Amino acid sequence: MISIDLIEKTAGVLMDKAAVEIPQDYLDGLKAAANTEEGDLASFVLQAMLENYEVAKEDGRAMCGDTGTPRWYVKMSNTAQVEGGPIALEAALRRATANRTVGLPLRPNRVHPLWRTDHDNNVGIGAPEIEYGFEPTPEGEWIDLTTVHKGGLFGTDYRMLFPSDGIEGIKRFYLDSLVAFGKRGLACQPAIIGIGLGGCKDTCMVLGKRAACLRTVGSRNADPKIAELEDEMKELGNSIGMGAMGFVGKHMVIDCNIEVGYCHTGGMQMSVHAFCLSSRRAVARIWADGQIEYRTDPDWFTDYQRRETVEWDAPPSHAKSA
Amino acid sequence: MGRPAKPREISLSTTPTPDALAELQLGDIAYLDGLIYTAREGVYMRAIEQKAEIPLELPKQSATNFHCSPAASINEDGTFNMGAVTATASFRFAKWLSEWMDKSGAKIIIGKGGMTSELYKSIFVPHCAVYLSTVGYGTGALLGRGIKRVVDIHWEKEVGLAQAMWVIEAERMGPFIVASDLEGNCLFERENEKIAHGLDKIYEGTKPAVLKRFGETDDRKDEVIG
Numbered sequence: 100m101i102s103i104d105l106i107e108k109t110a111g112v113l114m115d116k117a118a119v120e121i122p123q124d125y126l127d128g129l130k131a132a133a134n135t136e137e138g139d140l141a142s143f144v145l146q147a148m149l150e151n152y153e154v155a156k157e158d159g160r161a162m163c164g165d166t167g168t169p170r171w172y173v174k175m176s177n178t179a180q181v182e183g184g185p186i187a188l189e190a191a192l193r194r195a196t197a198n199r200t201v202g203l204p205l206r207p208n209r210v211h212p213l214w215r216t217d218h219d220n221n222v223g224i225g226a227p228e229i230e231y232g233f234e235p236t237p238e239g240e241w242i243d244l245t246t247v248h249k250g251g252l253f254g255t256d257y258r259m260l261f262p263s264d265g266i267e268g269i270k271r272f273y274l275d276s277l278v279a280f281g282k283r284g285l286a287c288q289p290a291i292i293g294i295g296l297g298g299c300k301d302t303c304m305v306l307g308k309r310a311a312c313l314r315t316v317g318s319r320n321a322d323p324k325i326a327e328l329e330d331e332m333k334e335l336g337n338s339i340g341m342g343a344m345g346f347v348g349k350h351m352v353i354d355c356n357i358e359v360g361y362c363h364t365g366g367m368q369m370s371v372h373a374f375c376l377s378s379r380r381a382v383a384r385i386w387a388d389g390q391i392e393y394r395t396d397p398d399w400f401t402d403y404q405r406r407e408t409v410e411w412d413a414p415p416s417h418a419k420s421a
Numbered sequence: 422m423g424r425p426a427k428p429r430e431i432s433l434s435t436t437p438t439p440d441a442l443a444e445l446q447l448g449d450i451a452y453l454d455g456l457i458y459t460a461r462e463g464v465y466m467r468a469i470e471q472k473a474e475i476p477l478e479l480p481k482q483s484a485t486n487f488h489c490s491p492a493a494s495i496n497e498d499g500t501f502n503m504g505a506v507t508a509t510a511s512f513r514f515a516k517w518l519s520e521w522m523d524k525s526g527a528k529i530i531i532g533k534g535g536m537t538s539e540l541y542k543s544i545f546v547p548h549c550a551v552y553l554s555t556v557g558y559g560t561g562a563l564l565g566r567g568i569k570r571v572v573d574i575h576w577e578k579e580v581g582l583a584q585a586m587w588v589i590e591a592e593r594m595g596p597f598i599v600a601s602d603l604e605g606n607c608l609f610e611r612e613n614e615k616i617a618h619g620l621d622k623i624y625e626g627t628k629p630a631v632l633k634r635f636g637e638t639d640d641r642k643d644e645v646i647g
């Protein structure tokens with residue numbers, strides 16, 4: 100049984116960590132970009148960002164004044180049991196979000212879409228989002244908590260493409276998205292770009308968002324052909340000639356991650372998401388014995404999450420001819 | 422391109438002289454000293470549409486309007502806890518700005534993303550005002566450090582913490598980028614134009630989607646995909 104107090108306490112620590120400490124993988128990626136940026140203004144912006152991360156850490160203040168929209172990804176082992184059950188878990192995550200919004204402080208961003216009601220704590224109807232996954236390994240009773248504070252207004256798009264659009268169509272929509280996000284830098288590039296391909300409209304958005312927020316800089320899709328496409332898309336995005344804030348430069352994309360899901364046979368859904376200069380994510384694994392391991396890689400997309408089919412006894416008529 | 426050149430740095434008062442404003446060039450980096458207040462749609466609507474009396478003496482106390490909701494809370498003893506400050510996108514506030522400048526005498530507008538040269542020429546130039554953009558835009562911690570103290574908050578009950586009028590004392594607060602000058606030139610449009618030259622080449626080897634969307638065609642009789 101995993102202690103609910105420990106979950107709430109750890110969730111509070113994660114809120115702070117995400118808001119204050121830039122993950123090392125993104126920082127390394129941004130430093131590499133800063134070293135090779137040639138645009139005068141774009142280069143100035145990247146240097147200022149690097150300084151900003153230092154200051155945030157030194158002062159223990161949020162790196163960006165805009166909290167984005169804090170959300171939670173919860174993953175559990177097959178045998179994990181949470182004290183008080185899933186209802187207690189959700190209450191703990193909501194409470195931690197509210198407490199650290201006031202405590203750190205974070206800007207209260209979440210309001211009612213129509214009445215603009217603001218509880219000044221980033222909690223409301225459907226906020227923070229809490230999403231779930233399960234994992235067969237490692238064995239034992241554990242729960243992974245990941246919080247992501249993604250910038251919330253700009254830098255997301257979706258398009259229904261069709262198989263005949265092909266890779267050329269995918270590239271076109273990718274470039275269209277980046278050029279649109281990038282002007283005046285409203286989506287705060289250079290970013291981790293996540294692309295979702297396939298699924299249904301909602302799952303396509305979810306895949307792309309997770310590709311941006313739950314995979315690290317330098318990670319590659321397990322499918323070698325998709326991994327190649329990731330490299331190519333990164334390169335393509337950085338050839339636009341646009342840098343930070345939409346100034347002339349050569350870094351828009353710190354990395355490009357692609358995730359796919361099986362879709363309707365007639366379609367090829369595509370979504371594009373930019374995880375900004377404040378790529379805020381923090382993760383902890385809590386074990387039933389009270390051990391806590393903090394990290395910044397959510398390690399979400401395992402072979403299990405990308406499983407292709409099911410073990411079953413296919414009827415003989417179903418066997419594919421060679 | 423080669424090694425990037427360092428942009429010019431300038432110190433600026435939040436109640437600037439006309440000469441100091443005339444000195445600013447697109448792409449200069451500015452650091453601010455003096456009082457700054459935040460005002461966005463909540464404040465604009467209250468001051469302009471509801472004609473509430475502005476609780477500050479403007480522009481004497483400050484001629485600098487920050488489009489920002491800070492990450493801040495009010496402690497139980499009435500003191501303030503301010504962490505990071507990051508600007509919010511300014512284009513949404515265009516419709517109030519001319520009247521706001523008439524009322525407040527604002528000379529410096531700070532925000533995210535700037536405005537169009539058309540707006541600079543029609544609103545900013547007649548009011549002898551310029552636009553400074555925050556950097557990044559995620560430099561919230563750096564800017565937070567430039568706040569010497571939070572002086573006051575107004576209208577938090579009426580418009581909420583995020584929309585309230587925060588008054589802060591800036592000490593070498595920055596960096597900010599000069600995004601418009603007194604002639605109404607726009608830094609972002611200048612950069613867009615430079616980038617536009619290379620775009621055709623980048624798009625080579627891509628092709629438009631089989632089915633269009635509205636926006637790509639404005640003919641509502643066309644068949645499009647949603």
Ligand code: SF4
Binds near residue numbers: 167
């Ligand atoms: S997009 Fe990211 S860096 Fe930019 S203002 Fe929003 S949270 Fe901050």
